[in-house]
Amino acid sequence: MGLTGLFLITFLVIHVGLNACIFYDLPIFDPNDNGAMFNKASHFMGSTMVMRLLEIVLFAGFILHIIQGWSLELQNRQKRKQGYQVNLGNRGSKWYSRSMGILGTLIFLFLVLHISDFWIPSRITHNLPQAQYHGVEMHDMFIKMYNSFQNPVVVVLYLLGVLALAYHLFHGFHSAFRTMGVHNRKYLAMLKSLGYGFTIVVCVLFALMPIAMFLNWVSPL
C-alpha cells in the first residue's frame, strides 16, 4: 500500500509537470504558443519506447494499489461486526483519514472518465486533430483538452476528482512513510508539512487546467 502509493505520487509529479506546459500559452509567457510546448511534450511521452514501457508499469501500479486498497478496506471493515451507538468520529482522527477507501474509489471513477477522455483517443482510437511542428505530425492534444473543457459539467467533474485526490493525499502522503517505517519525530513532522505542501501545489495546478481552458486564459487562439 505504502510502496504503490509512493510510486503513484512520483507519477503525479511527472503528470502535473508535463500538463503544466499548457500554461506556457498564458499572456505572461507566450500567448502565441497555443499549446505547442504541451503537444511536443505529450508526443514525446507517447512515442518513446521507454515511456510506453513505463506506462505499462504505471497501469500495473494503479491496478495493484486499487486491489490492495479495496481488499484492505474490505478486511478492516469486517473487524467490528457490531458497531457503536455513539461514534468517536472527528474527536480522534480526521474524516479524510477514515475515508481513504471512499476517496480512492472516487479517484478510480474519475480515472475511468479521464482515461476514456484522453488516453484512449490518444493511444488507441487516434481520432484526434493533428498538429505539425518542424515537419513532425502529432496529435493536437491541446485542442482536444480545450474542447473537452468547454463543457462546464466536465470541468466540475474534474474539479471534484482533484478534490478527492487532494484529501486522499493529505492523509496518504505521510501515512505511506509511516507504513514504510519512518518513526523519527522530526522527519515525520517534516514529511507531514511536505505532504500538505506537495498536495496543495499539485492539486491547485491540476485544478487550474480545466479552469484556465474554460475561462479562455489559455486557448488555441
Next chain:
Amino acid sequence: MEHYNMNLTLKVWRQPNKNSEGRFETFDVKDISSEMSFLEMFDVLNERLISEGNDPIAFDHDCREGICGACSMHINGRPHGPWHATTTCQLHMRAFKDGDTIVVEPWRANGFPVIKDLVTDRTSFDRIIQAGGYISVNTGNAVDGNALPIEKDKADASFAAAACIGCGACVAACKNASASLFVSAKVAHLALLPQGEPERKNRVLSMIAQMDNEGFGSCTFTGACEAVCPKEISVTNISRMHKDYLWAGLSTEK
C-alpha cells in the same frame, strides 16, 4: 472545584451472555456527587439494582487507580470517557453536569467479544503477549546503574512504551479495530533495550501474526488510538514496529 449533586440518565448496554442479543437499558440515577468516580456511580446504581432484586450491571475493574487496564467503558462515544489521558476508573463525575444523558457501551471489536453487559473477553491480548512479548532467559536482578549502558533516548522511549496497561481502548477507538498501538508498545519496550535485542526479529513477526489471527484489523494511521490512549502511547511506536517487521521479514534465519 465546587461540589455539586446531579441527576443523570444512563443508557447502558445489557447483554446476559456471549451468545445472546443485547440491548440498551435506560436508568435514572439520582443524587450523584461530583466527587464520585465514574465506577462509584455504577456501584451506587448496582447497589440499588441488587436491593430491588435485579441483575447488577457487569463491568470490569480492579485497581481503580489507573494502572491495571481492567476498566473499559465506551462513554458517550469515547473509550474511557471525555477526559484526556484518563482511565474510566479515574474519570470523575465532575466531568458531567446535572441532567446529562450518558451512553455507556462495551468495547466493540471482533477480537473482544462481549461476555456480559460491559465486560469483554480480552484474552486475545494475553495470547499476543504469549506469542513473543517476553525475554526467554532470566535477566536476573536489577543490576548496578551503569553496568549495562543504555542510551538515554532509548531508555526514555522504552519506558514510555512500557506504560501501556493493555486496556484495549486503542482497539475500541480504531475504525479498523486494529491492535497495532498495543502491540507496538509491547514490541517497543523490549526491542529498545539490550536485553530484548536478541529476540527482536522473531518477537515482532510472531506478535503481529498473532494479532492478525485474533481478528484485529490493520493500521491505516488515522491516529484515533493515540488520541484516546490513557497512557499517551505514541503512534510513532507503530511506525517503528513496521520498520522492524519489514526488516525482520527480510532478514530472519528462517
